[in-house]
Amino acid sequence: MFAVETEALGRIYKIKKTRKEAAHTLVALDNVNLSVNHGELFGLLGPNGAGKTTLIKVLTTLLAPSSGCARVNGWDVARQPEEIRRQINMVSGGETSGYGLLTVRENLWMFTQFYGIPSKQANERIMELLKIVGLEDRANTKSSNLSTGLRQKMNIVRGFMTDPTVLFLDEPTLGLDVGAARDVRRFVRQWVDEDPTRTLLLTTHYMVEAEEMCDRVAIINQGKILACDTPQNLKQGLRSEGIYSLELSALDPADFEELKGIDGFRQGTLTQIESGAELELVLSDDSVLANLLSFLTARGSRIITLHKREATLEDVFINLVGKSMKDIENGAPD
Amino acid sequence: MALQTKVTRNSGVRLFLQTVIGRAYPRVIGSQRDPAWLFFDIFLPFLTMVGYVYIYRALKAPEEYIGFVVLGSAMTAYWINILWSMSSQLFWEKENGNLALYVMSPTSLMAILFGMASGGLFSTTIRALVILVLGNLLFHVNYIITSFWALFLVFVLTMVALYGLGMMLSSLFMLFNREAFHFANLLEAPVMLFSGFYFPVSAFNFWVAAAASIIPLTLGMDAIRQLVFPSTAQLGFLPVKLELIILVILSVVFLGGAFFSLRRMERLAIKQGRITDRLG
Numbered sequence: 125m126f127a128v129e130t131e132a133l134g135r136i137y138k139i140k141k142t143r144k145e146a147a148h149t150l151v152a153l154d155n156v157n158l159s160v161n162h163g164e165l166f167g168l169l170g171p172n173g174a175g176k177t178t179l180i181k182v183l184t185t186l187l188a189p190s191s192g193c194a195r196v197n198g199w200d201v202a203r204q205p206e207e208i209r210r211q212i213n214m215v216s217g218g219e220t221s222g223y224g225l226l227t228v229r230e231n232l233w234m235f236t237q238f239y240g241i242p243s244k245q246a247n248e249r250i251m252e253l254l255k256i257v258g259l260e261d262r263a264n265t266k267s268s269n270l271s272t273g274l275r276q277k278m279n280i281v282r283g284f285m286t287d288p289t290v291l292f293l294d295e296p297t298l299g300l301d302v303g304a305a306r307d308v309r310r311f312v313r314q315w316v317d318e319d320p321t322r323t324l325l326l327t328t329h330y331m332v333e334a335e336e337m338c339d340r341v342a343i344i345n346q347g348k349i350l351a352c353d354t355p356q357n358l359k360q361g362l363r364s365e366g367i368y369s370l371e372l373s374a375l376d377p378a379d380f381e382e383l384k385g386i387d388g389f390r391q392g393t394l395t396q397i398e399s400g401a402e403l404e405l406v407l408s409d410d411s412v413l414a415n416l417l418s419f420l421t422a423r424g425s426r427i428i429t430l431h432k433r434e435a436t437l438e439d440v441f442i443n444l445v446g447k448s449m450k451d452i453e454n455g456a457p458d
Numbered sequence: 459m460a461l462q463t464k465v466t467r468n469s470g471v472r473l474f475l476q477t478v479i480g481r482a483y484p485r486v487i488g489s490q491r492d493p494a495w496l497f498f499d500i501f502l503p504f505l506t507m508v509g510y511v512y513i514y515r516a517l518k519a520p521e522e523y524i525g526f527v528v529l530g531s532a533m534t535a536y537w538i539n540i541l542w543s544m545s546s547q548l549f550w551e552k553e554n555g556n557l558a559l560y561v562m563s564p565t566s567l568m569a570i571l572f573g574m575a576s577g578g579l580f581s582t583t584i585r586a587l588v589i590l591v592l593g594n595l596l597f598h599v600n601y602i603i604t605s606f607w608a609l610f611l612v613f614v615l616t617m618v619a620l621y622g623l624g625m626m627l628s629s630l631f632m633l634f635n636r637e638a639f640h641f642a643n644l645l646e647a648p649v650m651l652f653s654g655f656y657f658p659v660s661a662f663n664f665w666v667a668a669a670a671s672i673i674p675l676t677l678g679m680d681a682i683r684q685l686v687f688p689s690t691a692q693l694g695f696l697p698v699k700l701e702l703i704i705l706v707i708l709s710v711v712f713l714g715g716a717f718f719s720l721r722r723m724e725r726l727a728i729k730q731g732r733i734t735d736r737l738g
Binding site (some may be wrong): 135138139165167184185186187190206208210212213214216219220221222223226230233234235236237238239241242245246248249252266282284285286287299333 | 462465472476479481490491492545554558559560570729731
């Protein structure tokens with residue numbers, strides 16, 4: 125039995141912007157097949173709108189699947205939601221749950237009551253977790269007076285407080301500063317490592333987060349799972365390719381489109397920056413580079429820096445989708 | 459960094475009671491922390507009360523009418539609480555992300571609603587009592603309680619039926635979006651008029667008063683007036699005993715309705731994706 129399992133899972137939203145307008149459909153999840161083992165820290169990596177949050181909502185029993193099925197610890201999300209709810213918890217990035225007039229400790233206590241945790245145990249655990257995330261000095265601060273980062277720490281404590289066997293973290297480090305995000309990642313990893321019965325499903329659009337933390341990663345875009353493996357294996361697939369980062373004095377988008385026609389060009393992204401342009405390239409092998417550089421020189425594009433580097437999950441994503449996550453989020457055309 | 463504190467979990471009735479207390483807490487404790495309630499929940503209704511009192515005094519109405527106004531003003535707090543803190547509450551909970559956490563937890567939404575209702579009842583009773591005491595101090599209302607137990611029973615049943623109605627409405631409002639706000643606004647003034655907050659509901663014809671009796675406060679206030687101002691008993695709409703029976707029926711209907719509509723709305727909201735509105 126898997127901790128999380130989906131079979132041909134689909135979810136369609138019917139969207140109607142105005143009353144008069146006919147409803148149109150949005151496919152949020154399309155034939156998703158996933159299995160997450162017990163004790164695994166599993167990452168779902170994809171741009172905003174890829175379907176990550178929808179998948180989490182289905183798995184946390186907040187949204188019914190339109191087709192297929194999903195199970196958590198063997199329980200079906202549609203037919204046995206009560207069983208699942210006893211075993212899970214969820215934290216979303218940027219959530220504003222709780223009540224601003226209550227203190228951090230009071231808000232957390234309130235949520236423990238919905239899980240039937242006796243008050244004494246709840247209060248002890250709250251203080252212990254607040255200490256771990258460095259929030260113990262704010263235990264009696266009204267939550268409305270917390271900064272976004274501190275509020276997110278409180279949310280994270282809420283998620284861990286109930287001892288779930290499967291925990292869903294939806295963009296947990298959203299809005300956290302670098303230090304706080306690092307602390308949260310460390311704690312999350314340790315929490316999973318401490319007990320093999322604990323499973324954590326994390327969604328993120330931060331590549332580093334997925335790469336650093338996750339045992340396995342599924343890459344999702346437009347509701348479809350494009351790849352699923354360990355970060356190492358995903359990157360391994362690009363080992364034979366030449367991956368380059370270039371900083372150029374300038375490069376016209378039209379020239380970039382032409383560049384894509386060069387033999388051996390696999391994928392690439394162009395970002396215009398203040399000092400010129402940045403080019404990320406995946407080439408079939410290093411020999412293609414010579415032709416590419418000649419092309420750039422012929423177009424009057426001066427090369428400021430050129431690095432050959434190891435593949436990252438970003439490259440894996442670009443290789444699968446043809447665009448960077450940033451480009452997708454910015455609505456770059458296909 | 460391993461967690462030292464082990465936690466156990468209650469289920470069944472204990473979980474239900476813990477949820478009720480947990481959800482009542484923000485209303486009992488939290489809502490007193492914002493001093494704005496003194497202005498919005500006490501001072502403004504107090505001004506309205508004073509206005510009505512002087513209208514009756516100008517008309518040289520019997521002194522009992524001043525009592526009607528003071529009592530009605532205190533009861534107004536419950537109706538406002540039902541509309542803005544019960545009926546539209548699940549909608550607001552959805553907006554700030556709490557609803558998803560409630561639904562996802564092992565507790566029942568019914569327990570959450572009971573918590574909201576009991577917490578709301580407590581904090582509203584404080585507000586109602588302040589208005590009542592201020593009104594009595596200022597206008598020297600003379601109450602003659604004919605039966606304390608009947609009065610207590612009427613009040614309890616009115617509150618059970620009223621908060622049952624609020625719980626039922628909250629599940630219906632949950633599926634509304636911004637319309638919930640407009641709907642609450644729409645219900646506020648007409649109910650205050652037809653439930654006879656400031657005058658006996660028998661002033662309307664029988665059918666209007668009967669229709670208004672769907673709001674438990676109509677019969678509740680009518681019965682309370684008969685029990686504390688016996689000299690005006692002839693202004694009562696129905697005999698107190700009959701009003702008590704109807705309040706029992708309304709309590710059962712509204713609480714039952716709340717239970718079933720909540721289950722249905724929860725299922726529908728999960729199917730349609732309305733527990734949270736974010737897509738991702």
